Amino acid sequence: MKLTETILHKAAPYPLVAFDVFDTLIKRDVARPTDLFALLGADFAKARIQAEAEARAAKSGEVTLAEIYARPCLAGYDPAAECAAEIACAVPNLPVLKAARALHAQGKRLYYISDMYLPKVQLDAMLAKCGYDFFDGGFVSADYGVQKRSGKLFRLFLQKTQTQAKEVLFIGDNWRADVAGSALAGIRSWHLPTQEVPRESLPAGAVAAFTANRLPGIESEAERLGFATLGPLAVAYCQWLHAREQQHPNAKIHFLARDMYLMRQVYALLYPQEQTAYLQVSRRSLCPLLLAQHRWDLLLAALPRQSLTGAQIAAYCGTACPMDLQEKSYDLKHGPDTARPLLQALATPQSAAAVSAYLTRQNLQAGDILVDIGSGGTTQMLLQAVCNIKLHGCQLSCDDRLRGRLREDETAVFLFDGRPAPLLYWAGQPMLERLISEDVGATLGYTQTDKTITVQQASQPPTPLLDALQKGILRFAQDWQKSFLQTLAIPPQTAISPFLRLVGQPTAGETALLGDLTVEDGGVYPLATPRKVGYYLTHANQAKQDLSAARWKIGFLKRLAPLPLPYDRLYAKMKK
Missing domain, CATH: 3.40.50.1000 (HAD superfamily/HAD-like)
Structure with a gap:
């Protein structure tokens, strides 16, 4: 203008x-x-x-x-x-x-x-x-x-x-x-x-030019951010998925709720002739069936990796807890096996049959492709166990747990040459998951009445900011599909670079735009919402607590002190 x-x-x-x-x-x-x-x-x-x-x-x-x-x-x-x-x-x-x-x-x-x-x-x-x-x-x-x-x-x-x-x-x-x-x-x-x-040479230079040429036509700050930061990642990931699908021509692609909701939309824009499915499954929604099948090790892997009481674990599994164990605390991150006696004491939940019925209706077949944002491959491992089939996983990223659970021929990883993602990626992964997820609550379970199976979701108010960001991502995909570059494959490093820049070197405007978003991580936490600097000068312990709660710590620091400092390097030193 x-x-x-x-x-x-x-x-x-x-x-x-x-x-x-x-x-x-x-x-x-x-x-x-x-x-x-x-x-x-x-x-x-x-x-x-x-x-x-x-x-x-x-x-x-x-x-x-x-x-x-x-x-x-x-x-x-x-x-x-x-x-x-x-x-x-x-x-x-x-x-x-x-x-x-x-x-x-x-x-x-x-x-x-x-x-x-x-x-x-x-x-x-x-x-x-x-x-x-x-x-x-x-x-x-x-x-x-x-x-x-x-x-x-x-x-x-x-x-x-x-x-x-x-x-x-x-x-x-x-x-x-x-x-x-x-x-x-x-x-x-x-x-x-x-x-x-x-x-830069192809293809990185073309992606940068393509993006810069169109940004002036986007007025919304949030839409611009989605277009430039996550648009290339979404298109590149879907191009990669399409190549995997071509290698498995008889496989159906199942995009996993909620974090692969937007990726499925992008995939449909790029490859409108292909049919895909949306699998509304979470680790929590599978717990009743795992409990009914007495799959204790799998059930422990499905539980949140944090400290929970017996009553909270039972609620997560869709059942009631014995009175004498309700207040007992279990550290599922550092000592998950201590919860095994509790799980064995829980009654089989009535919703287990509804879980089985929902999975049957999804018609998962051996060799089908399961698309997930990924980390340790937990959901794929659980689905393979309860459905008694082998799936082909396609994950955006992974951590060091993946290869201990699934072979390389069972799961492919898009980013970082299939190796565990670096520290900077994990510093922003909760934010990434929120930005690309369907703007609804978590999948809690299923109810079955006659021939109808209803997916139960946690209550969550809509977030206009996410809608605008995701419009930007979809706009990138639409423009790319119409452009001369549509056949150009975007490499993983080129695709993830804009997001890593956002995570590690955000502008003050970006932290102000995104910082108030909340993410789910066994609870609901803010991304980056510091108080005033003056408040922390007299409340040092509160500063420590707020930083600990923030799920985008680099954004927290930048928003607290919007200075031209290497916050990504400061964060790396803090982690060490």
Whole structure:
């Protein structure tokens, strides 16, 4: 919005405004122009770069696309493929598009001037595709053999349009060609500030460019955050899942509630022809059946890893606790086996039959794919036991418990080469699970009446912030599916990097936006809600308690003291 207003202010005194094209009027969904060639094939990219270098060496001044394709190394290649890719990869620079439309509405004459080997007809097609269908004309160096940087293309523009230099404002992003070049022709210019996109190679550079090109069109701060931070992760994970599904063509994909709810929506956007299922199962919902089957070890693995009373454990399992054990405390994190006598004393819950009936209706088959956010593979292990089948697990991440429970051929892990996730990931994992989960309460169990089975969920009010964040994630997936990049596989490290940046180096605005969210972790805890610094100066113990309760401790520290400090490194030292 500020960029649009600045352009309108700068252009106000001039009857004619001219623009540079690339990185001014339009952008590409790649970080470097040569990446467009790479998307068309490695062999073509090598030949195409060589051909342009040879063409420029053989001629002074601008070369044409025809001259580039006349080089022997490009024999057999059709320039139409490159031209089609240029159109497909072009997107509008949204603030500039908005300004140009406003200038056109004001009656100003509008032109574009570009140093480019592509012909004018190609640039016209790209500009029209991006919404610039109202220009009065354009001047391209390839058509005239002179360039902007020499000032000659600007002089030719003044001559052809019969315009005096003082009547023109030129807007471009390049100091040498746009600012200095126009000055050589006596034309006033304004340098367009541009957001720096990392000039990384494919595919990381393309993801960064794709994201940056679309963020100006998203007004909601929460939606922008979802788009940029979790959109790439969701798309990359679903691409990986699709590849796994192709390796198991007879398997059905079951997305596990609640943390895989959004991933299923993204998967449906990317692969609408495929049928998937949503399995409303939690460790808690399986406990009544495990208790009825006397699966003590599995039941201990299903219980929350924290200190609970006998009454709380019984309630978790859907039954009542003997009176003499109700107040006894059990440390399920450090000594879970101490609860084994309690479990053996609990009565079989009536809801066990409803659990079995629900699982039967889901028609889980051997070899089906179970999609989970993951850590230790507990839910897969429990489902395999109670259903007496082997599933193929697909987890986003894992910890060091996974391989002690499931073989590598039983469970695949997307992130970190299948190894246990690093400390920084776990520092934000509760937040990640909350941000991508269905915005409903936990799955508690099931009730069965005649032929109807109802899933019981904990009460939870809707959270508008989550809705906005998830809209951003879905928007990324929709835009990616429509883009030239749709077949480009996003690698795991590229996908998770924006989220790890959010976790370890959040801005003050991000901690303010997300900090008040709560997460479930055997209870309900805030992500990052510190009190005022002055309060902690006189209540040091409360500071320790609040930090302990926070499930995003780096965010807690940043929100408490919004300074440019390496909070991720401070957190790592605290953990040690």
